[in-house]
Amino acid sequence: MTSCYLMGGKAMLVDYRKRDTYLHKTSPKVLLLGTLLVIVASILWTHPLYCGVMLGLLVILGKVAKFPWSQIKWFFKIIIIPVIFIMIIQAFSLDTSLLHSHYKEVILFYLLPGERLGFNLGGLLYGLAASMKIYMVVLAVAILGYTVSPSDFIQMISRLRFASRQFVFIFSTAWRFIPIIQKQIRHLLDAQKTRGMELDKGKLIERVRKLIPIVTPLLSNSLETGDQIALSMEARAFG
Structure with missing residues (x-):
């Protein structure tokens, strides 16, 4: 499998490499199922703690698989600005129904006088979780493409x-x-x-x-x- 990105004027390719690691020996079905679970988790989870644990687990799995981090670091760098933007927008969000009950009423400061447009701690955490989801999905798909050969993946699909x-x-x-x-x-x-x-x-x-x-x-x-x-x-x- 191959995961391809073009960022910052650099063509980055995370393709399959045959390595003697635990993940490379794992069944493609298990790896595909794990990737799908990460995608589902990124849709359902809204708490940054859960997303952070999953992201940390993916980083550990990447190190176990000897993942070439240098080939994907440019993508992680270039989406920092959109990630910060998402966090700020969510922090100023007026829809508190999506926020965590413990933090939805915690206002750190107000942008406008008269206590208008408050910077919500719950919104900030919600935006942090949304940002982590991007890294989760990208990293999970990249690891899948790095550890599963195209022939094995196609054979699995054909069955x-x-x-x-x-x-x-x-x-x-x-x-x-x-x-x-x-x-x-x-x-x-x-x-x-x-x-x-x-x-x-x-x-x-x-x-x-x-x-x-x-x-x-x-x-x-x-x-x-x-x-x-x-x-x-x-x-x-x-x-």
């Missing part, structure tokens, strides 16, 4: 009752399409760098603007590759 032959083919093709896109991104980024464009410098908005020129050729190449796959399928009378 499911609802998985038809067409579904398995579409899933496997889409999964194998990611490394192709990754390679194209690297070539486009290298081409931009040879033109003297510094993709790693500047503010976040400036970095995003620098990445815009690669979107059109990337989309064009992806559509062309998809068209070639469709022609090959038609030539073999697939489906």
Whole structure:
């Protein structure tokens, strides 16, 4: 499996690596079930303590699996600003029905005179939990892609009752399409760098603007590759 991210002008790929670790030896079904449970927990849990424990457990599992943290650290860094923004918005939220009963009435300070727009401790904790959920899901999916080989994952999907032959083919093709896109991104980024464009410098908005020129050729190449796959399928009378 492969988890692909493009952040801060860097193409980051967390792909499967065969390692002699406990998680690599674990059944793909168990790992997939664990990932799904993390996703469900991220939807249901609203307490930062539970989310923090789960996040800590994922970090421990990542260390056990010898996860390449350097390949995903850029993603964690770049979402710090949105995470802080989420926490602030939730702290000023007026809907206290979602907040924890012990903290929903605890106002740390008011932004406007007349005790209006209070900074709610419960809202802050709720925003902290929401922020942790992002890290939980991303890390769980990345660990799954790092510890389960694509062939094992596809075989597992093919054994499911609802998985038809067409579904398995579409899933496997889409999964194998990611490394192709990754390679194209690297070539486009290298081409931009040879033109003297510094993709790693500047503010976040400036970095995003620098990445815009690669979107059109990337989309064009992806559509062309998809068209070639469709022609090959038609030539073999697939489906």
